[in-house]
Amino acid sequence: MAGEGPAGSGWRERWAEQENAARRRPYAERLEIWRRRDADLRRMWAAAAAFDGTTDPAVAPWLNLRPGEVITAELPGVRLVEAPRSPGELPPPDLTRFPFLLETTNPVILPPGVEPVANGTAVVTSQRVVFRGGDRDEREWAYERLVGVHHDPSAPFSLLGVADRGSVSGLLLTEEQAGVFRFELTLAVANASGQRAAFVALLEGLVAAHQGLEPVAPEFVSAQDAPLTALLPRGRVALVLGAVVVLLVGAGAVAVAGVTGGAPEAGSDAASPGLSRIDVVPLPEPSGSSAPPVTPSRSASPTTLAPSSPTPRPSGSRSASPTPRRSASASAKPADLCGAPPNPYGYNHCHGSMVQNPPADVCTYFGCVSNFFEGRGYMVRCGDGQYSLTGGRAGSCAGHGNPDRPVYR
Template sequence: MAKTDSTGSTWRYRWAHRQNVRRVSTFRGAETAWRRRDDELRRLRALAADFQGSAAAGAGLPLELAGDEVVLWALPAAQLVEVRHTPVLPAPDLAVAPPSGPLRPRRPDGVRVTDAGMAVITSRRLVLLGGRGRRDWAYGRMTGLSHDPAAPVTLIQVLDRRRTSGLMLPTDAAADFRFKLTLAFADAIEQRPAVLAQLDELIAEHAQLKPFRPAAATPAQARLSARVPGGRRTVAVAAAVALLVPAALVESDPSDPTGGAEVAVAATPAPSPSPGVAPVLVRPAVSAPAPRTSPKPTKAPRPSPTASRDPRCGAPDNPLGYDFCGGTRIRRPATEVCDWFDCTPEFWAGRGYLVQCRDGSVSLTGGRSNACAEHRGVRRTFGK
């Protein structure tokens, strides 16, 4: 008869209930992150298809436009920045991938603010209408363009200016500014279709990453380790202690008065005799101590604790073949990984490789700056 609690439910049913709650929570977190990214990519695709300006949009601005020049976008809160040490910036490209992390409202080292005003993107140039004057960056004269991945700063190099300069915008407007500047530059070089094709490819790749609803856990899948407080981790620690304690006792066995010397001498082969000379058997002396002038016998090698170490190098027992012994990093774990390991709440939303956090949970954020941030950091990396 199965052991039951006061509510009448067996421990297997309680285990299945906890597993299903955790799986559903993990799936919903991953699905929310996936939908957020999908909505952003589709918004950018629609914006890229309909992005255009008009001469009327520049009405009221203290900016003289050329005959075929139109205003595409304007932001009243922008700062002009300059770099003390001029770097070599990469050439402008048409990359439209959103930033990997949130931007911080800070000014990078070596960058100083020299003016503030309104940033205007036109079909021919980027303009800052500042309090000290106007600063232009014509698309046709751009030689370098760089967006800071951690700060809302965009640096630009042009042919007719020696010092590198650019704009610093509010963090909530930086991503929109960068995308629209890329569209304006693409129009200037007649490459708008390339931007649309890139967005279509990103949407198709992201559709393949849509998380699947996990299968429901059944009471029959519960293991006996679920009845132990701490689960598989407690069983693994107990097994390791059970293997290491006998090895430690063998190393410190006080019942061997010879300290293993007799075994060592008996195991040491005698030198090969010369031809024609009968071999002499050497019997180790046990009762009489060896003279002080004789060489000290070599002790037998002590058993190493690592000989009895788990072949998975401390990883829990699992049929997936995952261990801590090195090997190839696991970036696409099996769908049943959370059946064998204690996954973090938003496991499937991770974009890295499989790691174990310091609190024992398993995360898919290896290789990222925020890996296991809410679980005391990364402890070990899984391999296969």
């Protein structure tokens, strides 16, 4: 049988399997990032085209809606921040920038002068952003008077400046909430200023441009490509090559000594007649493959979006069977997930960051509502025990009871 030999049957096949796995891993990672961004762009495109909201009195019942006003997002557990700046120091609202992915520090470090002053809930509507904390901690930013917006690139806070105030204030959110807030604010401002059609067209163009950034699958090898060095463990290849060099150099030195003859001259370093000292330079360990290295494809994106769910690999490319899910050892103590169902991602109801972009197979482990992946918020357990992706959104868990507990990672 091809591939069999003294080192055991199938060594060529084993080499090809390991080599292809090494090539497949970085490609799969890049493809997953690309797929997540693609899903995010398409979700935003659809949301901008529809621009739906709610007037349900159960959502933010403390807020008195104005005529024609709808709520598009409700964000509990945020903090009101103030900064010693004038509204004119902030850049004007820009519909062409998408600061939705954050390279955050942990813990979050606020710049000097930006101070949290209250805890509460923020609501984004079609006409304004409203923060509600205690009796006196209420703040409103109306779009018609909004002159400046700053979304910090490294911390999940945003500053808003309105025309008739001497200083600016804003919101400090979680990383997941920041992505929702920044998009919903940009969309609402575009709608209020009569630019929503242009914003929708811009998102459509970004979706189209993103298609050209899909990573290219690497070339895979077959068993017939296996080099003979694959018969040896990687760590022994350099040892064998080094021994061959020593033998060849030693044989040459002996041959030279046999031709010249005689005893070594006085002061020579030779320890034995006809053989000089050999300094062997260690050889670098080869990669174990004769195939050229795989060049990563560009992973740059015109937007900076939080990753969403991984999707199946594209058709037409050779790939191995799906990676089996990891299972805990029988002797290992299961992690406390605080009531969340067992899952390989460590998703729980205890603590961590809220899940906004779950993997495609998440509903294998969680009982999801039928339209789960149509949600545009974070993952939450509803009152009936099912899971939805509408956390932080107006009308979250509609038809499934009130939101119960967020899902963390």
